[in-house]
Amino acid sequence: MGKRKTATLQSIADDHNVSIATVSRVLNNKGNVSQSLKSAITRTLIDNGYEIASKVKISNTVVVFVPDYANPFNIDVLSGIEKAAKLSNYRMIITRTKTTTNNIDYYLSLIEDINVIGIISLSPFSDANIVKRLNDIIPTVMCSDYIYHKDLSLVSIDDTKAAYNATEFLIKSGRKKLIHVTSTLNHNYAVMRQEGFLNACEDNKIAVSENDILYFSTINYDLVYSQLNYYLQVNDNVDAIFASSDIFAAAATKAALNNNYRIPEDIAIIGFDNIDLSNIISPSLTTVNQPRFDIGYQSLELLREKINKSNRIEKQIFLDTTLIVRESS
The missing domain is CATH 1.10.260.40 (lambda repressor-like DNA-binding domains)
Incomplete structure (x- = not known):
């Protein structure tokens, strides 16, 4: 029967x-x-x-959208996704995406030849409606970089709060002239980290001009070092740098040392992510620790719930961050 x-x-x-x-x-x-x-x-x-x-x-295949393969942050997140996928007997395929687009057909074209049961996206979306339309077709979870919406699932951190706390740490240590080194604002995390930086400066009556925020379209160590090296030559009053990634912070460290700054006596530097590099370079970096593996792992677990229909309510999960204080501050 x-x-x-x-x-x-x-x-x-x-x-x-x-x-x-x-x-x-x-x-x-x-x-x-x-x-x-x-x-x-x-x-x-x-x-x-x-x-x-x-x-x-x-199918037992889930696809993971990534913006690039070079960012060390993504490696640990992907490890978490992979671990959870294996435990759920899922197959994981990684697909690189281009700059954010409003065309849902682009995202569907990435998986048109793959029998997919779910999507995890580390890549930023430009519009919540795109994610909602994609989620209506295939269960989708935003991972790390996200657009907040009550009807969309995500796993990330509170970037604004983490950036605020890091910036305030610099200010409370007596720093008066801060600059922010960050990605261009097509990345949602960059928008929120900049917001946290500016809010902390405003609340503590620290003046910030447009020239105090340096934007980079890619996480490129050599490019950031080159531009910061020049910036510190012509702006000798900077006493603190808050960077939205450890790669940026490492480049800032090299630029500061090249301009004969003592770290942290003359200039303090804080990065973001706590990748392995942050504890290898000298001086070691103070940085915001993200639970990268757990972000990936929880993203797959949330996707599994959606695939299995065990949870019909979209969830927004925010994991805690901590400020790891090292030699650079």
Whole structure:
């Protein structure tokens, strides 16, 4: 005796925001339905006791969008995703994305030849509506970089709070002339870390001009070092640097030493992420520690909940950060 049907075709169509005709095409293995949507509906049909016209392979593949492969931060996050994926018997595929786009067809094209059951994105999205449309088709979790929305799932940290605390630490240690070295603002984390920096300066009556924030489009050590080396030559009153990544902070350290600054006596430097580099360079970096592995691990666990329908409420999970104080401050 077959499994008793526990849902109607109409209710399954409603769950996937499609017509009953689309569900019927999947049930009868006919017609043109995108592979990702077909996989999702097939899983629901089988879970509810329906027999597909011909055997359809259920995927166990999740895809991870990454903005680049060079950022050491991403390596630890991916390790966390991979660990959780193995425990859930999921296969993980990593796909690099280009600069944020408002075209959902671009994201769908990245997975058109892959039978995917879920997406984790470390890459920034430019619009919450894009994520919502993608999530309607394939369960999606934003990881680390995110756009906040109550109807979208994410795992990250409170970037604004972490940046505020790091900046205030510099100010409370007596620093008066601070600069912020960060990524361009197409990265949502950069927007929030800049907000935390500016809020801390304002609350402590520290003046900040446009020239005190240096933007870089890529996390490139040599480029940041070159520009900061020149900046410190023509701005000799800087006594603190808050950088939105440890790579930026390491480049700032080299530039400061090259300009005969004593660290931390003349200038204090704080980075962000606590990658291995921060404890290797000399002087070692004070930095904001992100639980990178846990961010990745929890992202996959949250995605698994969404895939298994064990949680129909979108979740926003924020993990704690800590300021690791070392020699640079």
